Amino acid sequence: MKKSFRKLFTSLLTTVTLSATVLSAATGLISAEEAESLDFSPSVTNEGEKVEGATLNVALTSDTPFAGVLNNMLYSGQPDSEVINYFNPGLFGYDQNFHFDESGFGKVELDKDAKTATITIPEGEKWEDGEPITIEDVIFPYYVIGHPDYTGIRYGSDFENVEGMEEYHNGEADEISGLEKVDDYTLVVHYKEFPNSMTQAGGGVSSYIEPKHYLEDIPVKDLEDSEEVRVKPIGFGPFKIESIQPGESVTYTVNEYYYKDRPGVDKVILKVVNPSSVVAELKAGNIDVASVSSSDYEQFQDAKNFTVLGAISNSYSYIGFKMGTWDKENGKVVYDPDLVTSQKALRQAMAQAIDLQAVSDNFYHGIQKVATAPITPNFTEYLNPEAKAYEFNPEAAKQTLADAGFKDTDGDGFVEDPKGEKFKLSYAAMSGNSVQEAIAQYYIQSWQAVGIDIELLDGKLHEFNSFYERVGSNGEDDPAVNVFGGAWGMGGDPNPTGLYGPEAMFNFPRWETDEHNEILDRINSSDSFDEEFRKKAFNDWQVLMHEELPIIPTFWSTTLTAVNNRVSNWDIQIGSHLEWSDIYVTADKPIAE
Numbered sequence: 044m045k046k047s048f049r050k051l052f053t054s055l056l057t058t059v060t061l062s063a064t065v066l067s068a069a070t071g072l073i074s075a076e077e078a079e080s081l082d083f084s085p086s087v088t089n090e091g092e093k094v095e096g097a098t099l100n101v102a103l104t105s106d107t108p109f110a111g112v113l114n115n116m117l118y119s120g121q122p123d124s125e126v127i128n129y130f131n132p133g134l135f136g137y138d139q140n141f142h143f144d145e146s147g148f149g150k151v152e153l154d155k156d157a158k159t160a161t162i163t164i165p166e167g168e169k170w171e172d173g174e175p176i177t178i179e180d181v182i183f184p185y186y187v188i189g190h191p192d193y194t195g196i197r198y199g200s201d202f203e204n205v206e207g208m209e210e211y212h213n214g215e216a217d218e219i220s221g222l223e224k225v226d227d228y229t230l231v232v233h234y235k236e237f238p239n240s241m242t243q244a245g246g247g248v249s250s251y252i253e254p255k256h257y258l259e260d261i262p263v264k265d266l267e268d269s270e271e272v273r274v275k276p277i278g279f280g281p282f283k284i285e286s287i288q289p290g291e292s293v294t295y296t297v298n299e300y301y302y303k304d305r306p307g308v309d310k311v312i313l314k315v316v317n318p319s320s321v322v323a324e325l326k327a328g329n330i331d332v333a334s335v336s337s338s339d340y341e342q343f344q345d346a347k348n349f350t351v352l353g354a355i356s357n358s359y360s361y362i363g364f365k366m367g368t369w370d371k372e373n374g375k376v377v378y379d380p381d382l383v384t385s386q387k388a389l390r391q392a393m394a395q396a397i398d399l400q401a402v403s404d405n406f407y408h409g410i411q412k413v414a415t416a417p418i419t420p421n422f423t424e425y426l427n428p429e430a431k432a433y434e435f436n437p438e439a440a441k442q443t444l445a446d447a448g449f450k451d452t453d454g455d456g457f458v459e460d461p462k463g464e465k466f467k468l469s470y471a472a473m474s475g476n477s478v479q480e481a482i483a484q485y486y487i488q489s490w491q492a493v494g495i496d497i498e499l500l501d502g503k504l505h506e507f508n509s510f511y512e513r514v515g516s517n518g519e520d521d522p523a524v525n526v527f528g529g530a531w532g533m534g535g536d537p538n539p540t541g542l543y544g545p546e547a548m549f550n551f552p553r554w555e556t557d558e559h560n561e562i563l564d565r566i567n568s569s570d571s572f573d574e575e576f577r578k579k580a581f582n583d584w585q586v587l588m589h590e591e592l593p594i595i596p597t598f599w600s601t602t603l604t605a606v607n608n609r610v611s612n613w614d615i616q617i618g619s620h621l622e623w624s625d626i627y628v629t630a631d632k633p634i635a636e
Contacts, residue, residue, distance in 0.1 A: 083353025086614040086621075087606050091629025099308045099610070099626070100633060102316040102324065102333035106474050107506035108290025109315065113276040115251055116184050117195040117267050119516050120507060121532065122315075129295050129311060130171070131278025134162075134181065134252045137244035139618035141357075141421070141535035146620050148279070148302060149181070151248055155572060158237040160248045162230045169300040170254050171283040177227045183259065184251035185219055186211075192264040196516065196548055198374075200540050200567065201240070201247045206233045238538070239571040245535030252279070281306045281623040291315050307611065307627030318476040322605075325349050328635030331607040331628070336476040337410035348636040349605045354615050356602040357421050358532040359414045362486070362595040363514075364390050365525050367553030371518040376545050378555045383466045384525055388447030389495070390592040393526075394433035395440035396493045397486055399597055406478045410603070414596035416585045421617060422537040424578070427585040433595070440493040449494070457496035468497040471513060471527040474504035483528065500524060514551050527551070530600070538566055539584060543593070554593035562587060607633045 103109065109122035115131060118124055136147030143151050148168075152161040168176045185205065188197045189212045202208055206221030221233040232248070240246035254277055261269050271277075274287060279302065282295035292314035297306055316324055316333065322342040324330045326349075335343055335351060343351055366385045367378040379385060399413045416430040444450075448461030460466050472483035483499060490497050500523060505513065513521040514529065529551065531542060540563050541547050545555045565571065565580040588594075606613040609630040614621040 083351060083601075083603065085352055085354040085616040086612070086619070087350045087352055087610075088612050089608050089610060089629060091609070091611070093307060093611070093627040094629060094631060096309045097628045097631070098310040098312060099628065100329065100331045101311060101313045102321055102330045103313055104318055104321050104334045104336075105315050105507070106317050106319075107315075107508060110508055111273050111287075111289050112267060113284075114253070114266070114272045116187055116197060116253060117272060119196050120511065122507070126293055126313065127276075127278075128280070129282045129293075129313065130276065130280045130284055130298070131253075132280045133244075133250040134164075135244050135248075135250050136620070137535055137618055139421075139616065140424075141244050141617070142242055143244050144618075149252070153237075153241055153248075155237055155241075155569070158234045158569075160232045160234070160241065161225075162232065162248075164228050164252075165302065166228050168279065168302045170257070170279050171277050171298045171300055172254075172257070173300065174254065174256050176252075176279060178224060178230045179227075179255050180252050181230055181249075182222055182224065183255040184249060184253050185222060187253070187258075187263055187266065188249075188251070189219060190263040192262065194264060194267045197251075199547055200544060202249070203546075204234050204236055204247060206235055236567060237569050237572075238567045239577050240536050240538040240567070243536040243538075246538060247536075254278075282311055285310075303622060304624035306623035307625060322346075325605050325607070326636040328607070328633040330605075331610050331633050332613065333605050335603045335605050336478075337407040337601060337603060338476050338478040340408040340410065343605065346605070346636065348634045349607045352604045352606060352613065352615050353410070354602055354617070355412070355420055356532075356600045357419050357534070357617060358530060358600045359417060359419055360528065360530040360597045360600065361414075361417065362393070362597060363527050363529055363552045364593060365520065365527070365551075365553060366593065367555070368520045369515055369518050369548060369553060374546055374548070376547075376550050376553045376555045378553060383460050384468070386447065386449075386461070387591060388443050389449065390595070391433070392440040392443040392449075392493060393490055393495065394592060394595045395436050395443060396489045396495075397595075398435040398489075399432060400435070402482060402485065403598065406482055407598075410601050411598040412601065414599045417531075417539065417543075417588055417594060417596045418537050418581075418585065419533055419599055422533075424574075425537045425581040427582045429582075430585050430589065437489070437493050444494060451494055456494065457491075458494040466496065468495065468525040469500040469523055470497055471500040471510060471524045472504050473510045473528065474506050480504055486528075497526065515548070515553075516551075518548055520553065528597075529594075537581070539563065540567060543588075552593040554591075556591070559584075559587060559591070609634050 103125055105122050109126055110120050112118040112123050113127055134149040136144050138144045149162055149164045188202055189208050191214050207219045210216040211219045223231040257277055281301050283298045285294045285296045287293050295311040297309055318336055321333050322339050364384040366382055370377050403409055403411045413432050415432050418426050444458055449458040451458050470487055487497055513524055514527050542549045544563055562584045571577045604615050609628045611627045612625050
């Protein structure tokens, strides 16, 4: 049974320090009906005459600097990805269902029976430095990512599926036998298995293309920290980097060798803007385009000088539980069943203790939708329609703990584990928009209210880069982290192996079971081309994830993007084919409110 935040906080006055009055003043409570009525278009068009030689001002909305690993093979954080997209987009285009289409630089033809993907690129195109683009630039990333000295996070089951990759990765071969170069513009990739993921952009077929002539002389172990990656990266996209203020801003100019029509603006300035000030910057006319948070709805709802676009993004947030460590040497998860967080009942009780719909309604104005599974609604073929989020029920949470042997034996208000031993958990949360700390405190207080001793890690929120380092993005798990709040962008492939598989470094919970591995094997088998087989495998996976709960899915993210009224066109729909040649400005500077 759901309660409003007011009722919830009133019932928890003995343990919850935030009163309903404070919560109301801080978040601007709205009714469920008001929340449901909010609606946003995913695109906008503004009429007007094009201003020649103009600069587009874009905010990278973040409370932390971007890390500056500006290469698709090596970056690990979304901010770096945003910087990269302007000068070196991926190899393939895709539609709204993330299926390959003809809109990208490269084309791919799949042969299920032969277990091959034939990749072709156009002839006569050039990198921004004038050097020709050839199929060697498509082959090169396989040799970097598969190299024993590779320092990034991309090597996994999809690359190991390429014939000969494991032998190369293990130092047993100098070449990858599954890469068949036909000519300077054609590559045939041979795979061991051919799962349905091959049909998805971002699935089993690598979308990387990198300038071999520019990077090949740098030892793989040194690439990540090289000048060619950090300071002077090059690409084939619509723009090239003119200058970088590390972590703060990037100035781009037009790439004269871009293979499509010339962009409608001559320059783009991308700069980091703190979420707390981004709406004010938009209203002042200092920014043309910026992502904004649903928590700031009241600040931008009546804006006159910009339009806010909205669409369900291909990402979800979650609460994860640490249940093991990462074996860096052997590249696999080491699950530890003796950790208290490895007790399924504890995880289930923590899911029952939090009211996610109330969080959405009161902190996000109902704009963020409660997730029912660790897969987004964009994948209509795969999302189990029967999946449901855990029902908010603190009393049931207490009973779940008691039934599993978690009992308060010393009368301090917190349960001991089933062996009668005291435990205290720490919750790691990221900084970000204005409500992140309030939400983290709400989770903690809700868990404390059902008898779980837990506190905020180090008593504070952690900025993006340090947060993920402590969670394990570098392969080293901080033992101080027991529970954490993360988020995943799913890319173009719903296959969960890369995030939750036994050999996935992204498997931050470090959770593994034989039953889970068996389901992943089914998803990755050639049998998954059969529609019914595939649906059943994905449904079984979602049922198991709901029962075992290595993570609690919290929200399907709704992306909100503010666009100044002088910008001709903007479109945030997945699979949008809006060209940069159609994006221009109709005034000399952004329009102020």
